[in-house]
Amino acid sequence: MCYRDSLSPHTLGIFSVSDIDISSKKVLLRLDLNSPIDPKSKRISDDSRIRAHAESVKLLLDRGAAVAILAHQGRPGDSDFTTLEEHGERLSKYVGQHIEYIGDIIGPHAIRTISLLKPGEAVLLENVRFLAEEMIEAPPEDQGSRIYVRRLSKLFDLYVNDAFGASHRSQPSIVGFPVVMRGAAGPLMIRELTEISRAFSEENxxxxxxxxxxxxxxxxxxxxxxxxxxxxxxxxxxxxxxxxxxxxxxxxxxxxxxxxxxxxxxxxxxxxxxxxxxxxxxxxxxxxxxxxxxxxxxxxxxxxxxxxxxxxxxxxxxxxxxxxxxxxxxxxxxxxxxxxxxxxxxxxxxxxxxxxxxxxxARVIIGGGHLGSMIPGDYDRSRILISTGGGALLTLLSGEDLPAIEALKISAKRWW
CATH class of the missing domain: 3.40.50.1260 (Phosphoglycerate kinase, N-terminal domain)
Incomplete structure (x- = not known):
C-alpha cells in the first residue's frame, strides 16, 4: 500500500478544518492533552502534547472561532487520573492568551459558559473521562446517542478532531459527535497523517x-x-x-x-x-x-x-x-x-x-509519550516525526482503520 496516497484528507473522504470558514462559528475541539504525571508532585512532568496542540488552538482562534476544548487525562483508577486545571494553565501559556478552565462538562456552568463564548475566546472543559459514558467503546452510531453527546452537540456549529493520539479509541468524544453534526479533522491530525504517509512510502x-x-x-x-x-x-x-x-x-x-x-x-x-x-x-x-x-x-x-x-x-x-x-x-x-x-x-x-x-x-517516527520528551530540540524535522500518538500510530500502520477517521467519513457523507 502507498500510504502517501491513502492518508490525504481527499482520498480518505474527510474534511479538514483548514478548508472550512470558521469565522464566528462555535467549535467543539477534541484534543489529546493526556500527559505524564509525576507520581510524587502530581504535576505534569512532560507537556509536549500540550505544546503541540497549542498551535491548533491558536490557529482556530486567529480565524475567528469560539472554541470549547474537550480532552482527557489518564483513566479511572490510575494514578494519573486527574483534572485538567494544570493543562489549562499550560495551554494558556503556549497559546499566548487566557483559556478558561471549566471544572464541568455538561452541567449548568459549562452550558452557560459555552453559550456566552465569543469569537476569539476559548475554554477548556473538565476531563471528559470523568463521565462514565466516555469509557464505553462502541460503534459511532451508538456513541452518537450518548446523553452528553446529544447535550453538547446542540451548542456548536462544528466538531473538530485534532486528537490523533486518541484516534484509535471508539469513545463518544472521538466518534459520537461526528455522526450527529458536521465534523472535520484538525491541523495536527492532518499533519500527522501526511508525515506518516511520507515515511511509509514503499521506497523506505x-x-x-x-x-x-x-x-x-x-x-x-x-x-x-x-x-x-x-x-x-x-x-x-x-x-x-x-x-x-x-x-x-x-x-x-x-x-x-x-x-x-x-x-x-x-x-x-x-x-x-x-x-x-x-x-x-x-x-x-x-x-x-x-x-x-x-x-x-x-x-x-x-x-x-x-x-x-x-x-x-x-x-x-x-x-x-x-x-x-x-x-x-x-x-x-x-x-x-x-x-x-x-x-x-x-x-x-x-x-x-x-x-x-x-x-x-531512515525516515523515523517516534510514537508519542515519554520517547518524544527524550529527543533533543535540534532534531531533523524533515526526516523525523515525533507523533502525538503511540497506539494510534501503530494501529494505523498495522493496517487497521482508525475509529476517528471512520467517524469523520460518516460526518462528511451525512452532514456536508
Whole structure:
C-alpha cells in the first residue's frame, strides 16, 4: 500500500478544518492533552502534547472561532487520573492568551459558559473521562446517542478532531459527535497523517518497528496486525512486552519477573503472544537485560535471569544488536521506552536506541509519550516525526482503520 496516497484528507473522504470558514462559528475541539504525571508532585512532568496542540488552538482562534476544548487525562483508577486545571494553565501559556478552565462538562456552568463564548475566546472543559459514558467503546452510531453527546452537540456549529493520539479509541468524544453534526479533522491530525504517509512510502525499506513500554495488551494486538499484514520487515521488542514474549516462549525469567507479570495478568496473554511469532515477520528479543538485585544493578544474560532480580532495561549486547539493525533501516517506528526510564539507572537502553535512530538515514517516527520528551530540540524535522500518538500510530500502520477517521467519513457523507 502507498500510504502517501491513502492518508490525504481527499482520498480518505474527510474534511479538514483548514478548508472550512470558521469565522464566528462555535467549535467543539477534541484534543489529546493526556500527559505524564509525576507520581510524587502530581504535576505534569512532560507537556509536549500540550505544546503541540497549542498551535491548533491558536490557529482556530486567529480565524475567528469560539472554541470549547474537550480532552482527557489518564483513566479511572490510575494514578494519573486527574483534572485538567494544570493543562489549562499550560495551554494558556503556549497559546499566548487566557483559556478558561471549566471544572464541568455538561452541567449548568459549562452550558452557560459555552453559550456566552465569543469569537476569539476559548475554554477548556473538565476531563471528559470523568463521565462514565466516555469509557464505553462502541460503534459511532451508538456513541452518537450518548446523553452528553446529544447535550453538547446542540451548542456548536462544528466538531473538530485534532486528537490523533486518541484516534484509535471508539469513545463518544472521538466518534459520537461526528455522526450527529458536521465534523472535520484538525491541523495536527492532518499533519500527522501526511508525515506518516511520507515515511511509509514503499521506497523506505526495510521497515523496523521498535516496541517497548508497558501497554502490553494493546502492543500484542498491534504486533499481530503488523505481522499479519507484513507492515514490518522486523520487530524489535524491549521493555515489559519483551519479557512477556520471553515468558511465552519458555524462558525462565526468575521468580521476581514472573511474579510481576503474573500479578498483572499478562500470563493470560501467552497463547496469543505465541501465535504472533508464527506470522512470518521476524520478532527479535533481547539477549540480555540490566537487572536490579537488591541495590545492585548488573548486566545479565537471558540464561541467568532465573537467579532472581527485576529486569528493568535492555543489556549491552542487545543495545549493540538493536542499534545495528536500526542504522540499516529505511523506515523506523519507535514506541515505548526500553526500560524503566523514571530511574536514571535504566535509561541507557532507550537513550542508545533513540540515538541510533536519529543518526540513521531512515525516515523515523517516534510514537508519542515519554520517547518524544527524550529527543533533543535540534532534531531533523524533515526526516523525523515525533507523533502525538503511540497506539494510534501503530494501529494505523498495522493496517487497521482508525475509529476517528471512520467517524469523520460518516460526518462528511451525512452532514456536508
Amino acid at each position: 525499506r526495510p521497515r523496523v518497528f521498535v516496541l517497548g513500554g508497558a501497554k502490553i495488551p494493546d502492543t500484542v494486538r498491534i504486533i499481530k496486525n503488523i505481522a499479519s499484514r507484513k507492515a514490518a520487515d522486523k520487530i524489535l521488542l524491549t521493555g515489559l512486552v519483551s519479557l512477556v514474549y520471553h515468558m511465552a516462549l519458555g524462558t525462565d525469567l526468575g521468580p521476581d519477573n514472573k511474579s510481576f507479570l503474573v500479578s498483572r495478568g499478562y500470563d493470560k496473554l501467552l497463547e496469543e503472544v505465541r501465535a504472533t511469532t508464527k506470522l512470518g515477520v521476524e520478532i527479535v528479543l533481547p539477549k540480555d537485560y540490566r537487572v536490579l538485585r537488591g541495590d545492585v544493578v548488573d548486566n545479565t544474560c537471558i540464561s541467568s535471569l532465573n537467579m532472581g532480580g527485576r529486569a528493568l532495561d535492555i543489556g549491552e549486547e542487545t543495545i549493540e544488536e538493536f542499534s545495528n539493525i536500526i542504522r540499516s533501516a529505511g523506515a523506523i517506528v519507535m514506541r515505548g521506552p526500553a526500560g524503566y526510564i523514571e530511574d536514571m539507572r535504566f535509561r541507557a537502553g532507550t537513550e542508545a536506541l533513540l540515538r541510533s535512530a536519529l543518526e540513521a538515514r
